[in-house]
Amino acid sequence: GAVVSQHPSWVICKSGTSVKIECRSLDFQATTMFWYRQFPKQSLMLMATSNEGSKATYEQGVEKDKFLINHASLTLSTLTVTSAHPEDSSFYICSARRTQNTQYFGPGTRLTVL
Amino acid sequence: AQTVTQSQPEMSVQEAETVTLSCTYDTSESDYYLFWYKQPPSRQMILVIRQEAYKQQNATENRFSVNFQKAAKSFSLKISDSQLGDAAMYFCAYRSDRNTGTASKLTFGTGTRLQVTL
Numbered sequence: 001g002a003v004v005s006q007h008p009s010w011v012i013c014k015s016g017t018s019v020k021i022e023c024r025s026l027d028f029q030a031t032t033m034f035w036y037r038q039f040p041k042q043s044l045m046l047m048a049t050s051n052e053g054s055k056a057t058y059e060q061g062v063e064k065d066k067f068l069i070n071h072a073s074l075t076l077s078t079l080t081v082t083s084a085h086p087e088d089s090s091f092y093i094c095s096a097r098r099t100q101n102t103q104y105f106g107p108g109t110r111l112t113v114l
Numbered sequence: 115a116q117t118v119t120q121s122q123p124e125m126s127v128q129e130a131e132t133v134t135l136s137c138t139y140d141t142s143e144s145d146y147y148l149f150w151y152k153q154p155p156s157r158q159m160i161l162v163i164r165q166e167a168y169k170q171q172n173a174t175e176n177r178f179s180v181n182f183q184k185a186a187k188s189f190s191l192k193i194s195d196s197q198l199g200d201a202a203m204y205f206c207a208y209r210s211d212r213n214t215g216t217a218s219k220l221t222f223g224t225g226t227r228l229q230v231t232l
Contacts, residue, residue: 044159095159101147101164105151108157
């Protein structure tokens with residue numbers, strides 16, 4: 001099956017610093033990737049849709065200047081949490097769209113901001 | 115906007131028994147896809163089963179099957195012969211069939227935690 005990786009799997013940072021999370025589709029090209037956020041014992045909430053070569057589309061309430069998304073190639077999308085604060089601590093999951101009907105999820109990144 | 119509702123926060127089933135997880139959704143669209151995803155403790159999202167709204171036949175994948183009632187906007191998941199490895203969070207999800215980048219986003223329900231007991 002298709003494989004999507006995320007790096008890092010776990011990161012701890014100090015408040016005020018920026019953290020970059022990578023999402024890679026390893027064996028297919030993905031023109032569209034999605035970034036989700038999941039708080040403990042809650043569902044996945046879509047943050048933004050990342051399209052290769054164009055600006056990301058953010059969901060209502062998501063600060064685009066705080067959560068910077070770059071989809072520079074057909075296999076890589078990055079999410080940068082700028083000036084992270086403890087309330088940004090969460091589990092971040094990406095998915096990559098392989099076909100119109102199929103998305104594959106990465107294993108997630110746990111971010112802890114101290 | 116589409117919404118997905120899972121009214122059962124937790125369910126429990128004995129090993130080898132059958133359990134049904136409920137999901138309802140709200141949409142004004144006629145063409146869409148419905149999914150059940152499993153999230154085990156590793157938190158890796160795994161696709162369990164998919165249903166195209168235009169298909170009347172209920173999807174099945176080995177021990178997993180759905181009961182899709184389009185008019186009632188209901189999409190339940192039945193797990194037969196439950197196994198210990200089935201214990202996980204199960205999320206119901208909706209996706210529009212419109213072929214644009216943002217339209218392929220998934221809208222998830224709140225999830226049902228399934229426990230499997232011996």
